[in-house]
Structures are given as structure tokens and as C-alpha cells.
Amino acid sequence: MAREDINARISAVKTLEMRGGRQSINLLAEALKDERYEVREAAYHAICRLGYEAMPEMVQALKDESFYARMYAALAISDMVINEPDKKYGDDVIDALAQALLDKSIYVRRSAYDALKVLEYNKVFKSLIGSLESPDAGIRLEAIIALGRIGDKRSMKALIRALYDEDVNVRKCAIIALGRIRDKKAVSPLSGALSDPDGGVRKEAVKALGSIGGPRAVSSLIQALKDMEPSVRDAAREALSRINKSEMTRSCPTLKGGGRKPGISRICVAIEEALSEYSKERQASLSSFNM
Structure with a gap:
């Protein structure tokens, strides 16, 4: 296959991403099954950038006969769930992921498991946040x-x-x-x-x-x-x-010639002076107490 043809299909994928909308996303989902790896990858990354908008098509792709479609769909859903945790994911998404756990491909199963794990974590996390409003x-x-x-x-x-x-x-x-x-x-x-x-x-x-x-x-x-x-x-x-020490080194970097950045070195000097003053006051307090 000519390189020009591959580049043309990748270019088409980019155009579909820019257009957006249901029809474009459906065509991108079809591109997940392309015979060339470069085209499949381009379609996958385009779908990931479109994000939550492409969720219905990815749920449907999880049921596709093509291994590539199922694998990329599972990966895309996992990415969406991780990158957009505050979105509401319906039962259709969870059911499709649960079904994908039975897929014959370990890659599909693993991505589905990762997505479900994040969804469950988010559910628990939101519950904990809500519990902070409890009167108890x-x-x-x-x-x-x-x-x-x-x-x-x-x-x-x-x-x-x-x-x-x-x-x-x-x-x-x-x-x-x-x-x-x-x-x-x-x-x-x-x-x-x-x-x-x-x-x-x-x-x-x-x-x-x-x-x-x-x-x-x-x-x-x-x-x-x-x-x-x-x-x-x-x-x-x-x-x-x-x-x-690393924090202090970052706060007070030594310059060539042994000097220090004047604005930042004051922080280090302030710490030393404060601790020294505190030590003196504490010693004076103890001495007064012992008299």
C-alpha cells in the first residue's frame, strides 16, 4: 500500500476529529478497524481527544466482531473514565465494560477492568465527599x-x-x-x-x-x-x-563565586535567625525558671 494512501487516511481522520458530531465519530470508530496500524492509532487518539462525546460509539464498538475495534474502544473508554472522572457514566457503559471482562482478548479484558476499577473508585470517593455533610x-x-x-x-x-x-x-x-x-x-x-x-x-x-x-x-x-x-x-x-536539604538547596541556590541569590537567601537567613532567637528565648525562660 502506498504511503500516500496511508497519509491520506490519517489526514481524513484529523478532518473528522475537527468536524466532530455523531457522523464523524461513527466514521472514526470504523477507522479503528483499518488494516494499517498508523491509521488505527490516529483514529484512537482522535477519539480520546473528543472524549466523553464519543462514549456511545465506543460502547457499541465493544461489541464489534473486530478485535481492533474492541481493543481500541476499551482503551478509549478507560482513558475517558480516567480523564473525565466527574462525568456521569450510565448503566449501558458499566454493562458493556462488564461484558468486556469476558472478551477472549486479554487486552480488552484488562482495559475494561481498569475502567471499572476507576468507576468504582470514583463512586466511593464521591460518597466520602458527600459524607462530610453528615450531621454526625x-x-x-x-x-x-x-x-x-x-x-x-x-x-x-x-x-x-x-x-x-x-x-x-x-x-x-x-x-x-x-x-x-x-x-x-x-x-x-x-x-x-x-x-x-x-x-x-x-x-x-x-x-x-x-x-x-x-x-x-x-x-x-x-x-x-x-x-x-x-x-x-x-x-x-x-x-x-x-x-x-533538597528543599533548602532549591530555596537558597549557591551562585558561582560563593554568593547566593539575594531575594531567596533571605528565607534561609530568616530560618536561621528565627531558630536562633527561639533557642535564646527558651534558654532564658529555663534559666529564669531555675532561679
């Missing part, structure tokens, strides 16, 4: 703990809202969960938690900020050295001391 503090607490173990960044907004929960244990566990996720977007709300009336909550916020790291977290940790609770102050000192 125990249920909210268990949901927070589970979300923390999962570590999905999609739970960030819900966990941040939980920082204002009336139950102190829910607030603590929300902070712990955010610390495990380690997303720098949580630094600002966690810094706000340093004003929580409960010392235990403030201590967990310090630990979480220490886990996340970065200049903004360091600034908040330095402020926490002045907390009224000794345990919070000690946690802040430990968090600042534990900020790993």
Missing part, C-alpha cells in the same frame, strides 16, 4: 480519615472546608489529610489554622506545613514559634529544622 461528627471524621489515606487532590476543597468544622477532631484529621497530600495550595488555609483556638489543631497545622514546605510555609512556621502553647512552638522548631 463521627461519620464526618471517618470520611476525613479515609480521604487522607486515599490522598486524592480532588478532595482538597472539601478538606479545606473541614478546617472550619465545629468538631475539633474533624479539624485535626482534615489538617493531617492535607499534610499527606502535600499540595502547596493548602499552605494558606493551613496557615489560617494556626489561629485555631485549640492547641492540638495548631500543632497539627504546624506539622502539615512542615511536610509541605516552601517559602510561604516557612514564613508561617516562623510565626508559630511565638505560639502561646509550648508544644506548638516546639513542633514549629522541629518542622523548620526538618525542612529537608
Whole structure:
């Protein structure tokens, strides 16, 4: 087969993708059965880019006699489910995937299994998020703990809202969960938690900020050295001391000639000065106590 003919079919696939619509998607689904690998791949990637819009055709393709059609359809559905987890997938999708688990091809079975696994995970995940609205503090607490173990960044907004929960244990566990996720977007709300009336909550916020790291977290940790609770102050000192070497190297890069970037080096100097000052104040306090 001439290379020009293959290129022409690939070009046709691109045109169909740009046009979109049911007719174009049906033709792309047919292209999944093309005799040439390059054309099949082009059609598959075009369908994936079209995303959820192509779901009905892919469900139908799972029943096609062609192995290629079934394999690419299973792969495309799996990609759609992973990339668009918040979409609502009906019983027809789940039934088709369940049937595909019995396919004679391991490639079809594996992709169908991956898609079903993500769908089940999303179902559980959404249920946990919904549980945070429960009037029962125990249920909210268990949901927070589970979300923390999962570590999905999609739970960030819900966990941040939980920082204002009336139950102190829910607030603590929300902070712990955010610390495990380690997303720098949580630094600002966690810094706000340093004003929580409960010392235990403030201590967990310090630990979480220490886990996340970065200049903004360091600034908040330095402020926490002045907390009224000794345990919070000690946690802040430990968090600042534990900020790993690689983080410090990134924050304070050494320039040729031994100098340091002036804007960034102030962060390192601030940490050293804050810890030194804290150590002096603590020593003075102990000396006063022993007199």
C-alpha cells in the first residue's frame, strides 16, 4: 500500500476529529478497524481527544466482531473514565465494560477492568465527599480519615472546608489529610489554622506545613514559634529544622563565586535567625525558671 494512501487516511481522520458530531465519530470508530496500524492509532487518539462525546460509539464498538475495534474502544473508554472522572457514566457503559471482562482478548479484558476499577473508585470517593455533610461528627471524621489515606487532590476543597468544622477532631484529621497530600495550595488555609483556638489543631497545622514546605510555609512556621502553647512552638522548631536539604538547596541556590541569590537567601537567613532567637528565648525562660 502506498504511503500516500496511508497519509491520506490519517489526514481524513484529523478532518473528522475537527468536524466532530455523531457522523464523524461513527466514521472514526470504523477507522479503528483499518488494516494499517498508523491509521488505527490516529483514529484512537482522535477519539480520546473528543472524549466523553464519543462514549456511545465506543460502547457499541465493544461489541464489534473486530478485535481492533474492541481493543481500541476499551482503551478509549478507560482513558475517558480516567480523564473525565466527574462525568456521569450510565448503566449501558458499566454493562458493556462488564461484558468486556469476558472478551477472549486479554487486552480488552484488562482495559475494561481498569475502567471499572476507576468507576468504582470514583463512586466511593464521591460518597466520602458527600459524607462530610453528615450531621454526625463521627461519620464526618471517618470520611476525613479515609480521604487522607486515599490522598486524592480532588478532595482538597472539601478538606479545606473541614478546617472550619465545629468538631475539633474533624479539624485535626482534615489538617493531617492535607499534610499527606502535600499540595502547596493548602499552605494558606493551613496557615489560617494556626489561629485555631485549640492547641492540638495548631500543632497539627504546624506539622502539615512542615511536610509541605516552601517559602510561604516557612514564613508561617516562623510565626508559630511565638505560639502561646509550648508544644506548638516546639513542633514549629522541629518542622523548620526538618525542612529537608533538597528543599533548602532549591530555596537558597549557591551562585558561582560563593554568593547566593539575594531575594531567596533571605528565607534561609530568616530560618536561621528565627531558630536562633527561639533557642535564646527558651534558654532564658529555663534559666529564669531555675532561679
